[in-house]
Amino acid sequence: MKNTISLASRSDSATSRLRADILGGALDPGALLAETAMAERFGVSRVPVREALFALEREGLVEFGTTGRAFVKVLTPQDFQELHTLRLALEPTAARLAAPRLRKDSSALERNLAAMRRAKSVRQITRLDLDFHELILAASGNKRFLAMWRLMRGELELWLGGLHRRHQIRTEHTLNETLEAHGAIIQCFRSQSATSCERLIRQHIQGWFEWLPTLEVTP
Amino acid sequence: MKNTISLASRSDSATSRLRADILGGALDPGALLAETAMAERFGVSRVPVREALFALEREGLVEFGTTGRAFVKVLTPQDFQELHTLRLALEPTAARLAAPRLRKDSSALERNLAAMRRAKSVRQITRLDLDFHELILAASGNKRFLAMWRLMRGELELWLGGLHRRHQIRTEHTLNETLEAHGAIIQCFRSQSATSCERLIRQHIQGWFEWLPTLEVTP
DNA sequence: GTTTTTCATTCTGTATACTGTTTGGAAATC
DNA sequence: GATTTCCAAACAGTATACAGAATGAAAAAC
Structure with a gap:
């Protein structure tokens, strides 16, 4: 959404901060996002x-509610279930398409894995x-797969953040499991x-989902 | 996006007209969509x-271009190819999920088929x-499948519109083929x-795509 | 004749002001 | 005390105004 050496526009910076x-x-989740209040807080006008x-x-x-007011999205377990179904429809296909490219060059994946080994916080x-x-x-070469993913990613991150706040999961054990699985995928x-x-990939997503303690009917 | 008995907001009406x-x-495709000009044309301010x-x-x-100017999207054959790949990833899965619901009640599909028999214009x-x-x-019961579809639908309609303008396809013959295929799907x-x-569903989409004269490298 | 520079025009980004609607609570009524 | 009515505050939708950037054509330089 930015162009050159990017002095971020006020819209962009407001987006990032929010x-x-x-x-x-x-x-x-569920908090009211009133335009006026946020405009003051961010030091910009209501437009950005x-x-x-x-x-x-x-x-x-x-x-957005029916009256045009904006709220932080509230995700239900069913929402998360839906996202998972969608991932199973998209990611395996994308992986198949990406395979030729990633066979030649998997360095980006490896760099990600290395960063994950060094990572400290759950959020990271x-x-x-x-x-x-x-x-x-991205490696699938299909811009639309990526666009769809971006649409889901925020919700996934939001849900997982809430999950980590409610439980104390993502222990050492599960981190190692993820590291191993990602390593195997690269191989x-x-x-x-x-x-x-x-x-x-299908197995990885499925297994990860089944492990998650989502079956608890959360608020 | 509207609430009660809906007096359409100016934003909504501008969206519909555009x-x-x-x-x-x-x-x-490619035409510049200048805000000021459109605001005058629609009789509203630039905000809507x-x-x-x-x-x-x-x-x-x-x-949007790099400088923030809006244009009518230009779709390339590759874009259409990407959309097709995406459909093959989404729709068959959605059909499987929708099957139990549609087995009980396929009346909406039948009404659609009947309307198509009566339809006159290519656009319709x-x-x-x-x-x-x-x-x-929609019958899949997964809101996100529908959301993804909505994201593709506009592009599909845009591409097909251009295709019909360039060629004189969608003849009697192909209409009948579609009617038959949809009938078989309902059955x-x-x-x-x-x-x-x-x-x-997978076969239907695949077959339809292969039939389309998209292989011509169009402008 | 070709390239570069300049500059007026046009466009977007943003602020501010105004209007109508929604909302939550106080006051009035039962 | 419970329910309804009414009103002020808060909020979104929109218009208008202005500033800064991009654009393209005319003018200048080569």
Whole structure:
């Protein structure tokens, strides 16, 4: 959304700040996002705030009520289930398409894995995990797969953030599991067939989802 | 996006009018969409026009250049190819999920088919065709499948509109083919297994795509 | 004749002001 | 005390105004 050496526009900076507040947990799901208040807080007029709200609606972090008021999106377990179904429809196909490219060059995935080994905070690990999957989507060469992913990513990050706040998951154990799985996926891209990669990604997503303690009916 | 008995807001009406202009072919792909000019033409201020542009960007009908100017989206054959790949990833899965619901009640699909039999214009047939697929996505019960579809639908309609303008396709013959295929799909939903429906939808999309004279490298 | 520079025009980005609607609570009524 | 009515504050939708950037054509330089 920016062009040259990018002095961020006020809209962009408002978008970033609001996104950070939402994903960082400073704003609870369901919180009212009043334009005037945010405009004052960010030191800009209502116009850039408005655009930020629309932009974040596209990212799935904000939803508008019937009267046009914006709220931090409230995600239900069913929402998360839906996202998972969608991932299973998209990512394996994307992996198959990406396989030829990633066989030649998987360095980006490896750099991601290395960063994840060094990562400290839960938040950072979550983000790198999502980045890993995004890299595969991007390598599919299909801009629209990536666009769809971007639409889901915000919601995934939002949900996972809430999950981590409610439980104390993402322990050492699960981190290692993720590291191993991602390593195996990289290996697969390097040496196995496209359909093998497709299958492995499907298993990875499915397994990860089944492990998550989402079955609790959360508020 | 509207609430009660809906007196359409100026943003909404600007969005509708602009969408109609783009899909109707009044504005060629690549045409500059200057805010001031449109504001005058629609008799509103620039603010609603702005929101219309953002809304239509979400629908894939408008794209923004690096300097923030809006243009009617230019679709390349590759774009269409990408959309097709995406459909193959989404729709068969959605059809499988929708199967239980549609087995019980396929009346909406039948009404669509009946309307298509009566349809006169190419534009109308195209729209009903897309509606048919949208009904299946909606019946999947997964809001996000529908959201993704909406994102593709505008682009599909835009591409097909251009295609029909360039060629004189969608003849009697192809209309009958579509009618038959849709009829068979309804039958399948009524009496066959979910995986059969999934397979049939995949074949339908694949076959339709292969038939289309998109292989010509168009401008 | 070709290239570069200049500059008026046009466009977007943003601020501010105004209007009508929604909302939550105080006051009035039962 | 419970319910309804009414009003002020808060909020979104929109118009208008202005500033800064991009654009393209005319003018200048080569």
